[in-house]
Amino acid sequence: MARLLFFGKLADAAGARQRDLPLGDAQTVGDLVSALGKQEAALGAALQEKSVRVIVNEKMAARDSAISDGDEIAFLPPVSGG
């Protein structure tokens, strides 16, 4: 089980800010996004966008970063502070 966090517009796409999910066969962030996309096309497409950054366990990650049970995986759309 991993904890997924969705920020900004991605929380709207996911219908929640947080989701606990079994990882199944997914070994990388990319695998996880593909698996999500198979069940929820709109969410998958939103997460595929190049502008979306990924943070695993509070560290910047890439699509090929490895993930495992117990990880916190955050999906971040373009920021807008100030």
Add this chain to the structure above:
Amino acid sequence: MIRVSTDPFDPGAELSAFEKSANGAGAVVSFLGKVRGRAGEGDVKALYLEHYPGVTERSIAEIERQARKRWAIDDTLIIHRVGELKPDEPIVMVCVASAHRREAFEAADFLMDYLKTEAMFWKKEIREDGASWIEPREADYRDAARWKRDETE
């Protein structure tokens, strides 16, 4: 000091306290950002600001660290509100103290440009006719890119 909070802040009191603690600095520059009551598409009822606790503070600390590398800064104060904000409320405040004014002006400008494009906040505009997530404007990215250009000169 970096502070991310749902609590409102008093810009005058913050500047006064900062100016006193930065005793000895010859220059203090401050910037205050407020919630605009109007956007392109109509009246703004409120803004909703979201952040990633811990990670957001560290992203600001990294921006502050970059500013300290570029300019001789004595001290900084960065306050950013999160949660729901009404028009006219202060949303962001940046103060920089340094020996001379040029460093303080430039560092404050840099900090604001990077807070808008790099710090981890997400802003939703709530209007009469609905709500939408805001992304930086082209001009915001251009502003931030000015400092990257300087680095390569």
